[in-house]
Amino acid sequence: MFKKILAFPRKLIGYITEINRTKATDMMSFEVNEMENLFAILLFGSFMGLPAPPAAMAIELLPYMENELRLMVSRADFAQDAIASVMDILHVD
Amino acid sequence: MKKIAFFMGKGGVGKTTISATVAYQLSRENKKVLIVSLDPAHNLGDVFEKKLTNEKRPLGANLDGVEIDLSAWVARYLKESRNEIRSNYLYHSAINLENYVNILKYSPGTEEYAVLWAIEYIYREYAAAYDIIIFDTPPTALTLRFLAMPSITSLWVGQLSKMREKILKKRQTILAVNPKASIVRNRPLEDGGDEDVPVQGATDKKNDKIYIKLSGISARLTELQRLFSHESYLSVVVNPDTLSLSEALRIREELDRLGVHINSVCLNKTSAEGAGRENVEKNFGGCPVFMSPLLTEGVRAVSDLSVIDVEGVKNDLKAAE
Numbered sequence: 169m170f171k172k173i174l175a176f177p178r179k180l181i182g183y184i185t186e187i188n189r190t191k192a193t194d195m196m197s198f199e200v201n202e203m204e205n206l207f208a209i210l211l212f213g214s215f216m217g218l219p220a221p222p223a224a225m226a227i228e229l230l231p232y233m234e235n236e237l238r239l240m241v242s243r244a245d246f247a248q249d250a251i252a253s254v255m256d257i258l259h260v261d
Numbered sequence: 262m263k264k265i266a267f268f269m270g271k272g273g274v275g276k277t278t279i280s281a282t283v284a285y286q287l288s289r290e291n292k293k294v295l296i297v298s299l300d301p302a303h304n305l306g307d308v309f310e311k312k313l314t315n316e317k318r319p320l321g322a323n324l325d326g327v328e329i330d331l332s333a334w335v336a337r338y339l340k341e342s343r344n345e346i347r348s349n350y351l352y353h354s355a356i357n358l359e360n361y362v363n364i365l366k367y368s369p370g371t372e373e374y375a376v377l378w379a380i381e382y383i384y385r386e387y388a389a390a391y392d393i394i395i396f397d398t399p400p401t402a403l404t405l406r407f408l409a410m411p412s413i414t415s416l417w418v419g420q421l422s423k424m425r426e427k428i429l430k431k432r433q434t435i436l437a438v439n440p441k442a443s444i445v446r447n448r449p450l451e452d453g454g455d456e457d458v459p460v461q462g463a464t465d466k467k468n469d470k471i472y473i474k475l476s477g478i479s480a481r482l483t484e485l486q487r488l489f490s491h492e493s494y495l496s497v498v499v500n501p502d503t504l505s506l507s508e509a510l511r512i513r514e515e516l517d518r519l520g521v522h523i524n525s526v527c528l529n530k531t532s533a534e535g536a537g538r539e540n541v542e543k544n545f546g547g548c549p550v551f552m553s554p555l556l557t558e559g560v561r562a563v564s565d566l567s568v569i570d571v572e573g574v575k576n577d578l579k580a581a582e
């Protein structure tokens with residue numbers, strides 16, 4: 169009887185934990201996507217006249233950056249955010 | 262003797278002449294010498310009265326020559342990049358990468374990047390077979406840019422590697438919390454992609470292609486930096502005039518900033534009495550100054566290369582470790 173009473177809260181805790189876990193990873197996924205975006209901006213900043221490594225060096229990484237590039241280009245706020253993004257990068261030591 | 266020598270200086274001071282003379286005379290002393298022209302306005306071949314190309318050619322006993330065709334190096338590099346992109350990309354990308362790769366030809370930095378890889382290639386290919394590789398350099402601006410490139414690019418590569426490492430760590434954390442999480446964004450369904458299939462990108466430095474590539478570039482740049490700072494003999498050629506002297510001083514200053522130090526100054530086209538020597542010595546305090554008097558008849562034939570006096574710089578180069 170006692171066991172049965174506890175079963176429901178236990179299940180509930182289980183659900184909540186899972187929801188929280190997904191929430192937590194969603195947040196982290198968002199963060200990691202942002203970082204990948206910044207990585208691409210840092211590398212291909214010369215597209216927008218930002219200080220950037222030599223384009224010829226960036227090209228060497230281009231073949232492996234399909235996802236990041238798509239992410240970077242798909243961002244509607246890309247142009248406006250560029251400077252802010254670089255400011256952020258400067259905090260990422 | 263050092264493995265590599267660079268002769269730098271203002272246009273017309275005699276970089277090509279001095280490089281060719283030192284190369285020629287060393288080859289006469291039974292040293293195996295390769296002379297390489299990095300100057301897009303190639304005139305090294307004229308000095309030897311032979312047509313030089315991208316493939317090395319014999320210029321005499323113990324002496325071979327190559328002219329680096331920078332535009333061919335750039336073209337080859339772009340072609341390789343294009344092919345690699347084509348074979349790696351799953352989707353035809355929204356951005357026109359072909360265009361990006363094409364305009365790269367005119368991007369700042371591309372020329373000096375090509376010079377670097379050309380030097381790396383020459384060194385790898387020929388350092389073992391020759392006692393010395395002598396480089397006839399392009400105009401000062403380009404020379405300084407390619408000498409500076411390893412340290413500048415290394416800074417970028419270092420920062421990018423750090424950031425990449427953070428991304429990989431974050432991915433690991435996400436997967437630790439939720440092993441089913443998709444850590445790499447996929448192409449949206451409406452775009453013909455498969456967004457709902459989780460993509461498990463690399464989480465480890467050892468199998469992340471971007472990180473591996475960055476490390477590869479970093480290693481190559483470090484090696485080039487070592488080549489310039491430790492394996493190279495650097496000499497600045499000046500004439501008795503003030504313009505060539507101020508350019509030489511600028512070169513030394515820029516190189517010092519890069520941690521690369523010149524070994525000597527060649528005062529070329531001086532008089533028998535050594536006109537201008539005092540002034541050069543005063544300005545280059547401590548650095549040996551070697552003199553090559555002007556041949557009044559000019560340099561007309563290969564045989565003149567045994568007449569031009571480069572004893573000082575040649576012996577200093579041989580003694581440099």
Ligand SMILES: Nc1ncnc2c1ncn2[C@@H]1O[C@H](COP(=O)(O)OP(=O)(O)O)[C@@H](O)[C@H]1O
Binds near residue numbers: 272
């Ligand atoms: N010691 C010298 N005596 C006579 N003529 C010289 C001497 N050194 C160089 N020259 C001449 O000066 C000109 C420029 O020399 P060059 O070696 O082509 O300069 P750089 O490669 O620095 O542009 C050439 O015509 C060359 O023959």
Ligand SMILES: [Mg+2]
Binds near residue numbers: 276277278397
């Ligand atoms: Mg020349």
